[in-house]
Amino acid sequence: MTSSAPGSPRTGARPTMKDVAAAAGVGLKTVSRVVNGESGVTPEMAARVQAAIEALGFRRNDSARLLRTGRTASVALLLEDISDPFSSALSRAVEQVAAAEGCLLFTGSSGEDPHRERELALAFCARRVDGLIVVPAGDDHRYLRPEVESGTPVVFLDRPGSGLDADAVLSDNAGGARAGTAHLIAHGHRRIGFIGDLPGIHTAAERLRGHREALAAAGLPVDESLLDCGPTDRARVAAAVHRLTTGPDAVTALLTANNRITLAALHHLPAEHRPALVGFDDLELADLLTPGLTVVAQDPTALGALAARRLFDRLAGDTTAPARLELPTLLVPRGSGETPPFH
Numbered sequence: 001m002t003s004s005a006p007g008s009p010r011t012g013a014r015p016t017m018k019d020v021a022a023a024a025g026v027g028l029k030t031v032s033r034v035v036n037g038e039s040g041v042t043p044e045m046a047a048r049v050q051a052a053i054e055a056l057g058f059r060r061n062d063s064a065r066l067l068r069t070g071r072t073a074s075v076a077l078l079l080e081d082i083s084d085p086f087s088s089a090l091s092r093a094v095e096q097v098a099a100a101e102g103c104l105l106f107t108g109s110s111g112e113d114p115h116r117e118r119e120l121a122l123a124f125c126a127r128r129v130d131g132l133i134v135v136p137a138g139d140d141h142r143y144l145r146p147e148v149e150s151g152t153p154v155v156f157l158d159r160p161g162s163g164l165d166a167d168a169v170l171s172d173n174a175g176g177a178r179a180g181t182a183h184l185i186a187h188g189h190r191r192i193g194f195i196g197d198l199p200g201i202h203t204a205a206e207r208l209r210g211h212r213e214a215l216a217a218a219g220l221p222v223d224e225s226l227l228d229c230g231p232t233d234r235a236r237v238a239a240a241v242h243r244l245t246t247g248p249d250a251v252t253a254l255l256t257a258n259n260r261i262t263l264a265a266l267h268h269l270p271a272e273h274r275p276a277l278v279g280f281d282d283l284e285l286a287d288l289l290t291p292g293l294t295v296v297a298q299d300p301t302a303l304g305a306l307a308a309r310r311l312f313d314r315l316a317g318d319t320t321a322p323a324r325l326e327l328p329t330l331l332v333p334r335g336s337g338e339t340p341p342f343h
Contacts, residue, residue: 015056023052035060074104075131075311076124077157078117082109086259086281086300087135090157093304094133101312103130112201114138125152131311133157136202141166153314157307159202160324167314169307169325173203173280176296176329177210177255178217180278183294183331184253185218188340189276193244193251195237195261196229204229207257207280226251237264245270252276252341259283262293278337291335298329 017031024031026045033041034049041049052058077094079087091107098105106124110117117137121144124132131153132144142163144154154161156168184192194211197204208229215222228240241264244251253276256262262279266289269275279286279295286293306325 015058017058019056020049020052020058023056024048071130072128073102074106074127074129075133075308076106076108076121076129078120078124078132078134079107079109080112080135080137080158082107084260085284086298089300090135090304090307093301094308097305097308097312110135110137112137114140118143122147131155131315133307133311134161135159136161138162139200153311155307155311155314157303165322167307167310167322167325169303169310170327171203171298171303172326172328173206174210174213176280176298176331177207177257178214179210179329179331180255180280180296180337181211181214182218183333183337184255184276184278185214185220187253187276187338189253190220190341191223191226191249191251192253192255193226193240193275194228194255194257195240195244195265196227196257197232197261199229204257211255232258232260232264234264234267237261238268241265241268245273245275250275253337254278256280262295266293273342274339276337276339276341278331282332287334289334289336291339294331294333294335294337296329297332299327302327 017028017035021028021031026049030041030045031049033039034046075098077091079091081087082091095105106129108120108124110120114137117134121132121134125147129152132147133155135157136159139162141161144164148154148164148166154164154166156166158170160168160170181192192215194208196208199205199208208227212222226244228244230236244254250273254265256265256277256279259279259281262281262283265277269277277294279293282295282297283293286295306327310325
């Protein structure tokens with residue numbers, strides 16, 4: 001019969017702190033201090049403990065940590081669609097801040113479905129995440145009130161929440177669209193088409209508002225027939241592009257209100273009498289198109305980082321009134337928005 005080496009866990013069992021202590025030849029309290037990053041351990045002793053941890057494959061029991069501290073060292077981010085480049089940039093920025101705070105980030109996609117948003121948000125809370133960042137799909141967030149009242153902070157990102165008093169980190173959507181349309185007007189355009197998302201979405205409504213305000217500021221009437229809002233699928237956008245850019249009353253310029261609409265529109269713009277184009281949201285390789293794509297650029301990295309910092313401020317004890325934080329957009333001229341009217 002063979003005996004296990006000192007500190008070796010029994011076959012099939014996870015190694016414990018007692019196993020680490022035995023393997024390193026130190027007390028259990030010393031292992032606890034090293035595992036939890038506490039002071040009071042010499043560098044030499046800490047190195048012995050770390051060597052034992054690596055040799056045994058020990059992993060800290062975060063369930064025990066939850067019982068001890070009430071924190072799981074995890075936060076959650078609920079996005080519209082993680083595959084979207086804008087959402088991916090938000091996620092990366094939030095994750096970097098969370099990692100710097102020693103926290104794990106859980107991420108999910110609502111698919112613009114309010115029921116899925118609620119399901120995921122409450123599932124994250126049931127797993128006792130310390131805080132929650134939500135890109136809203138729904139328009140009623142009262143379901144999160146019990147979580148907030150029990151101490152789980154919530155920060156809304158990209159769009160404000162509804163029915164819940166919580167921080168929100170947004171872009172200046174109306175100002176960005178206003179600048180994009182004003183840019184087209186400054187280059188001589190008077191018939192400017194607008195292709196937008198579903199108007200019930202906060203960002204879509206704000207960008208449409210900015211477009212209308214730019215026309216009004218220039219003394220131009222708002223022709224409702226030149227506004228086309230709806231789902232962002234390629235078929236709908238293709239039909240909108242065709243309707244707005246053909247016939248005797250064709251537009252000479254377009255403002256496309258998000259990156260998916262812009263990409264779909266680029267596939268269907270007419271070869272002749274191609275309208276000037278300004279897209280909301282930047283696109284990868286936009287500067288390699290001919291002409292380069294003029295955009296109203298948001299800063300998803302800054303948005304995500306600010307939302308994450310706001311969340312961790314709340315976790316650190318900030319009890320100031322919830323705030324609506326709005327970041328500016330940037331007009332980036334590259335050629336497509338600077339062409340003059342063709343008639």
